[in-house]
Amino acid sequence: MREQCQLQSRIEHRLEVRRQQRLHRQVAAFSHQDGLITDSGNRQFANFSGNDYLGLAQDASLIKAWQEGLSLYGAGSTASPLVTGFSKAHQFLEDKLCNWLGFDRAILFNSGFSANQAVIFSLLEKGDLLLQDKLNHASLMEAGMLSEATMKRFPHNDVTKLGALLQKAGSPTLTATEGVFSMDGDLSPLADVKAQCEAHGSWLMVDDAHGCGILGEDGRGSSNHAGIKPDILIVTFGKAFGMMGAAVLCSESVHDYLTQFARHYVYSTAMPPAQAHALTQAVEVISTQSWRREKLASLSELFHSSLADASEVIPTVTPIKPVVLGDVERMQIAATSLKASGFWTGAIRPPTVPANSSRLRITLSVNQTESQVKALAETLSQILREVS
Known part of the structure; x- marks a missing residue:
């Protein structure tokens, strides 16, 4: 019993440290359809956080x-x-x-x-x-x-x-x-x-x-x-x-x-x-089906051209678009604001990435439309100004 109590104390302590550092993570249940995700509260978001780059998960x-x-x-x-x-x-x-x-x-x-x-x-x-x-x-x-x-x-x-x-x-x-x-x-x-x-x-x-x-x-x-x-x-x-x-x-x-x-x-x-x-x-x-890669390239160009003035957005030739905000709290504010506007993005923090490099991990997919990418870019641009 003594060992069990020590293990429980260790678990509780480490979980509390994670919470205090704002690094605590949780699993949420979603349903997926046509580039949109729906959470357990039946709220719908444009999905900019997954890895289904070519849109094949629902093909x-x-x-x-x-x-x-x-x-x-x-x-x-x-x-x-x-x-x-x-x-x-x-x-x-x-x-x-x-x-x-x-x-x-x-x-x-x-x-x-x-x-x-x-x-x-x-x-x-x-x-x-x-x-x-x-x-x-x-x-x-x-x-x-x-x-x-x-x-x-x-x-x-x-x-x-x-x-x-x-x-x-x-x-x-x-x-x-x-x-x-x-x-x-x-x-x-x-x-x-x-x-x-x-x-x-x-x-x-x-x-x-x-x-x-x-x-x-x-x-x-x-x-x-x-x-x-x-x-x-x-x-x-x-x-x-x-x-x-x-x-x-x-x-x-x-x-x-x-x-x-x-x-x-x-x-x-x-x-x-x-x-x-x-x-x-x-x-x-x-x-x-090369059109899938061609569409990704087009969405990528649109994303970066729409956020050309945002220094936090790191240019890439891949569907992975990091928005490096550094501070965990600043990143979480940005992610929460995007979510309130109907956009779900990856909120990445240490230890997944090095300390002081917390970021939004935005990903593009064939399932997304140009209008969705434009709307995300416009919303993100405004949020970045607010949290700067």
Whole structure:
């Protein structure tokens, strides 16, 4: 009982600290329809906070494909991939991804978090070196901290510092970066990063959660956009694909190695085959319907031209539009004011982003209209003047 009381006291203390720091977070239930979200109080908002960049989460062809997959394969996979959970639907999806993205093999995971961790935990051993961009996703950072390898971080997009670290490396090395950084919406200088890796014998791993489907020829992503091919590419299905899950694109030997040693893969139930069937349709839509990327580019140009005088708005070529306000209270006031005007935006605070860089994370989607983007920009411009 004494230990239980101590645990309860610790929990209550840490929660209270979070509240006092205005960093306390809560889950809210929403329904989604045509770029709008409705909360539990039946209030409706224009959604500028999600990651459904290409508008596929409600796409009729994907819904039909998932329903078709349920009829063909049933509701679940029933087992891990190495038992009996791997089906023709999974194989079709892996083959589709390989043909599209130009890799020998693909291996499916139930989330990008597990895919990132599976690669780092499986490939790296004690004495190895893991180099990471300082702004990499929490899944990559946590994997590095828990891995037996030595992890070092280089300043965000600092290729010179990366080169210096690589030059000193005397052990097997993996360099990991995102293609598009989720909180800043900026791109990694992948061509330069790849050049440094090749010069010093490091493998390059790119997490392209926010780039695949958006950038590159036919939506092939950040690496294609930069004209390079990483040794390992992570593609997640919870953003532009409109669904969930992930894949590791790699060589034949790495695929075989992960099949043997990636515990997240070996000991997890395979994704439902109906989901894999629907994801195959998502790849088809993404790779052939270029109008979706063209509309995003148009909305992006409209957004930035409407807020050209707002120094807090950071220009990006991606659908992620950070509005950096620094102070948590200032950010929360802005987010609350936007909500009162019918716009739901991401209210991002530490520890998700560094201290003193609290921001609105505004995201664009094919589901939005030009009039909605204009109205958001006008409202935001007024709010920024009020909280300055």
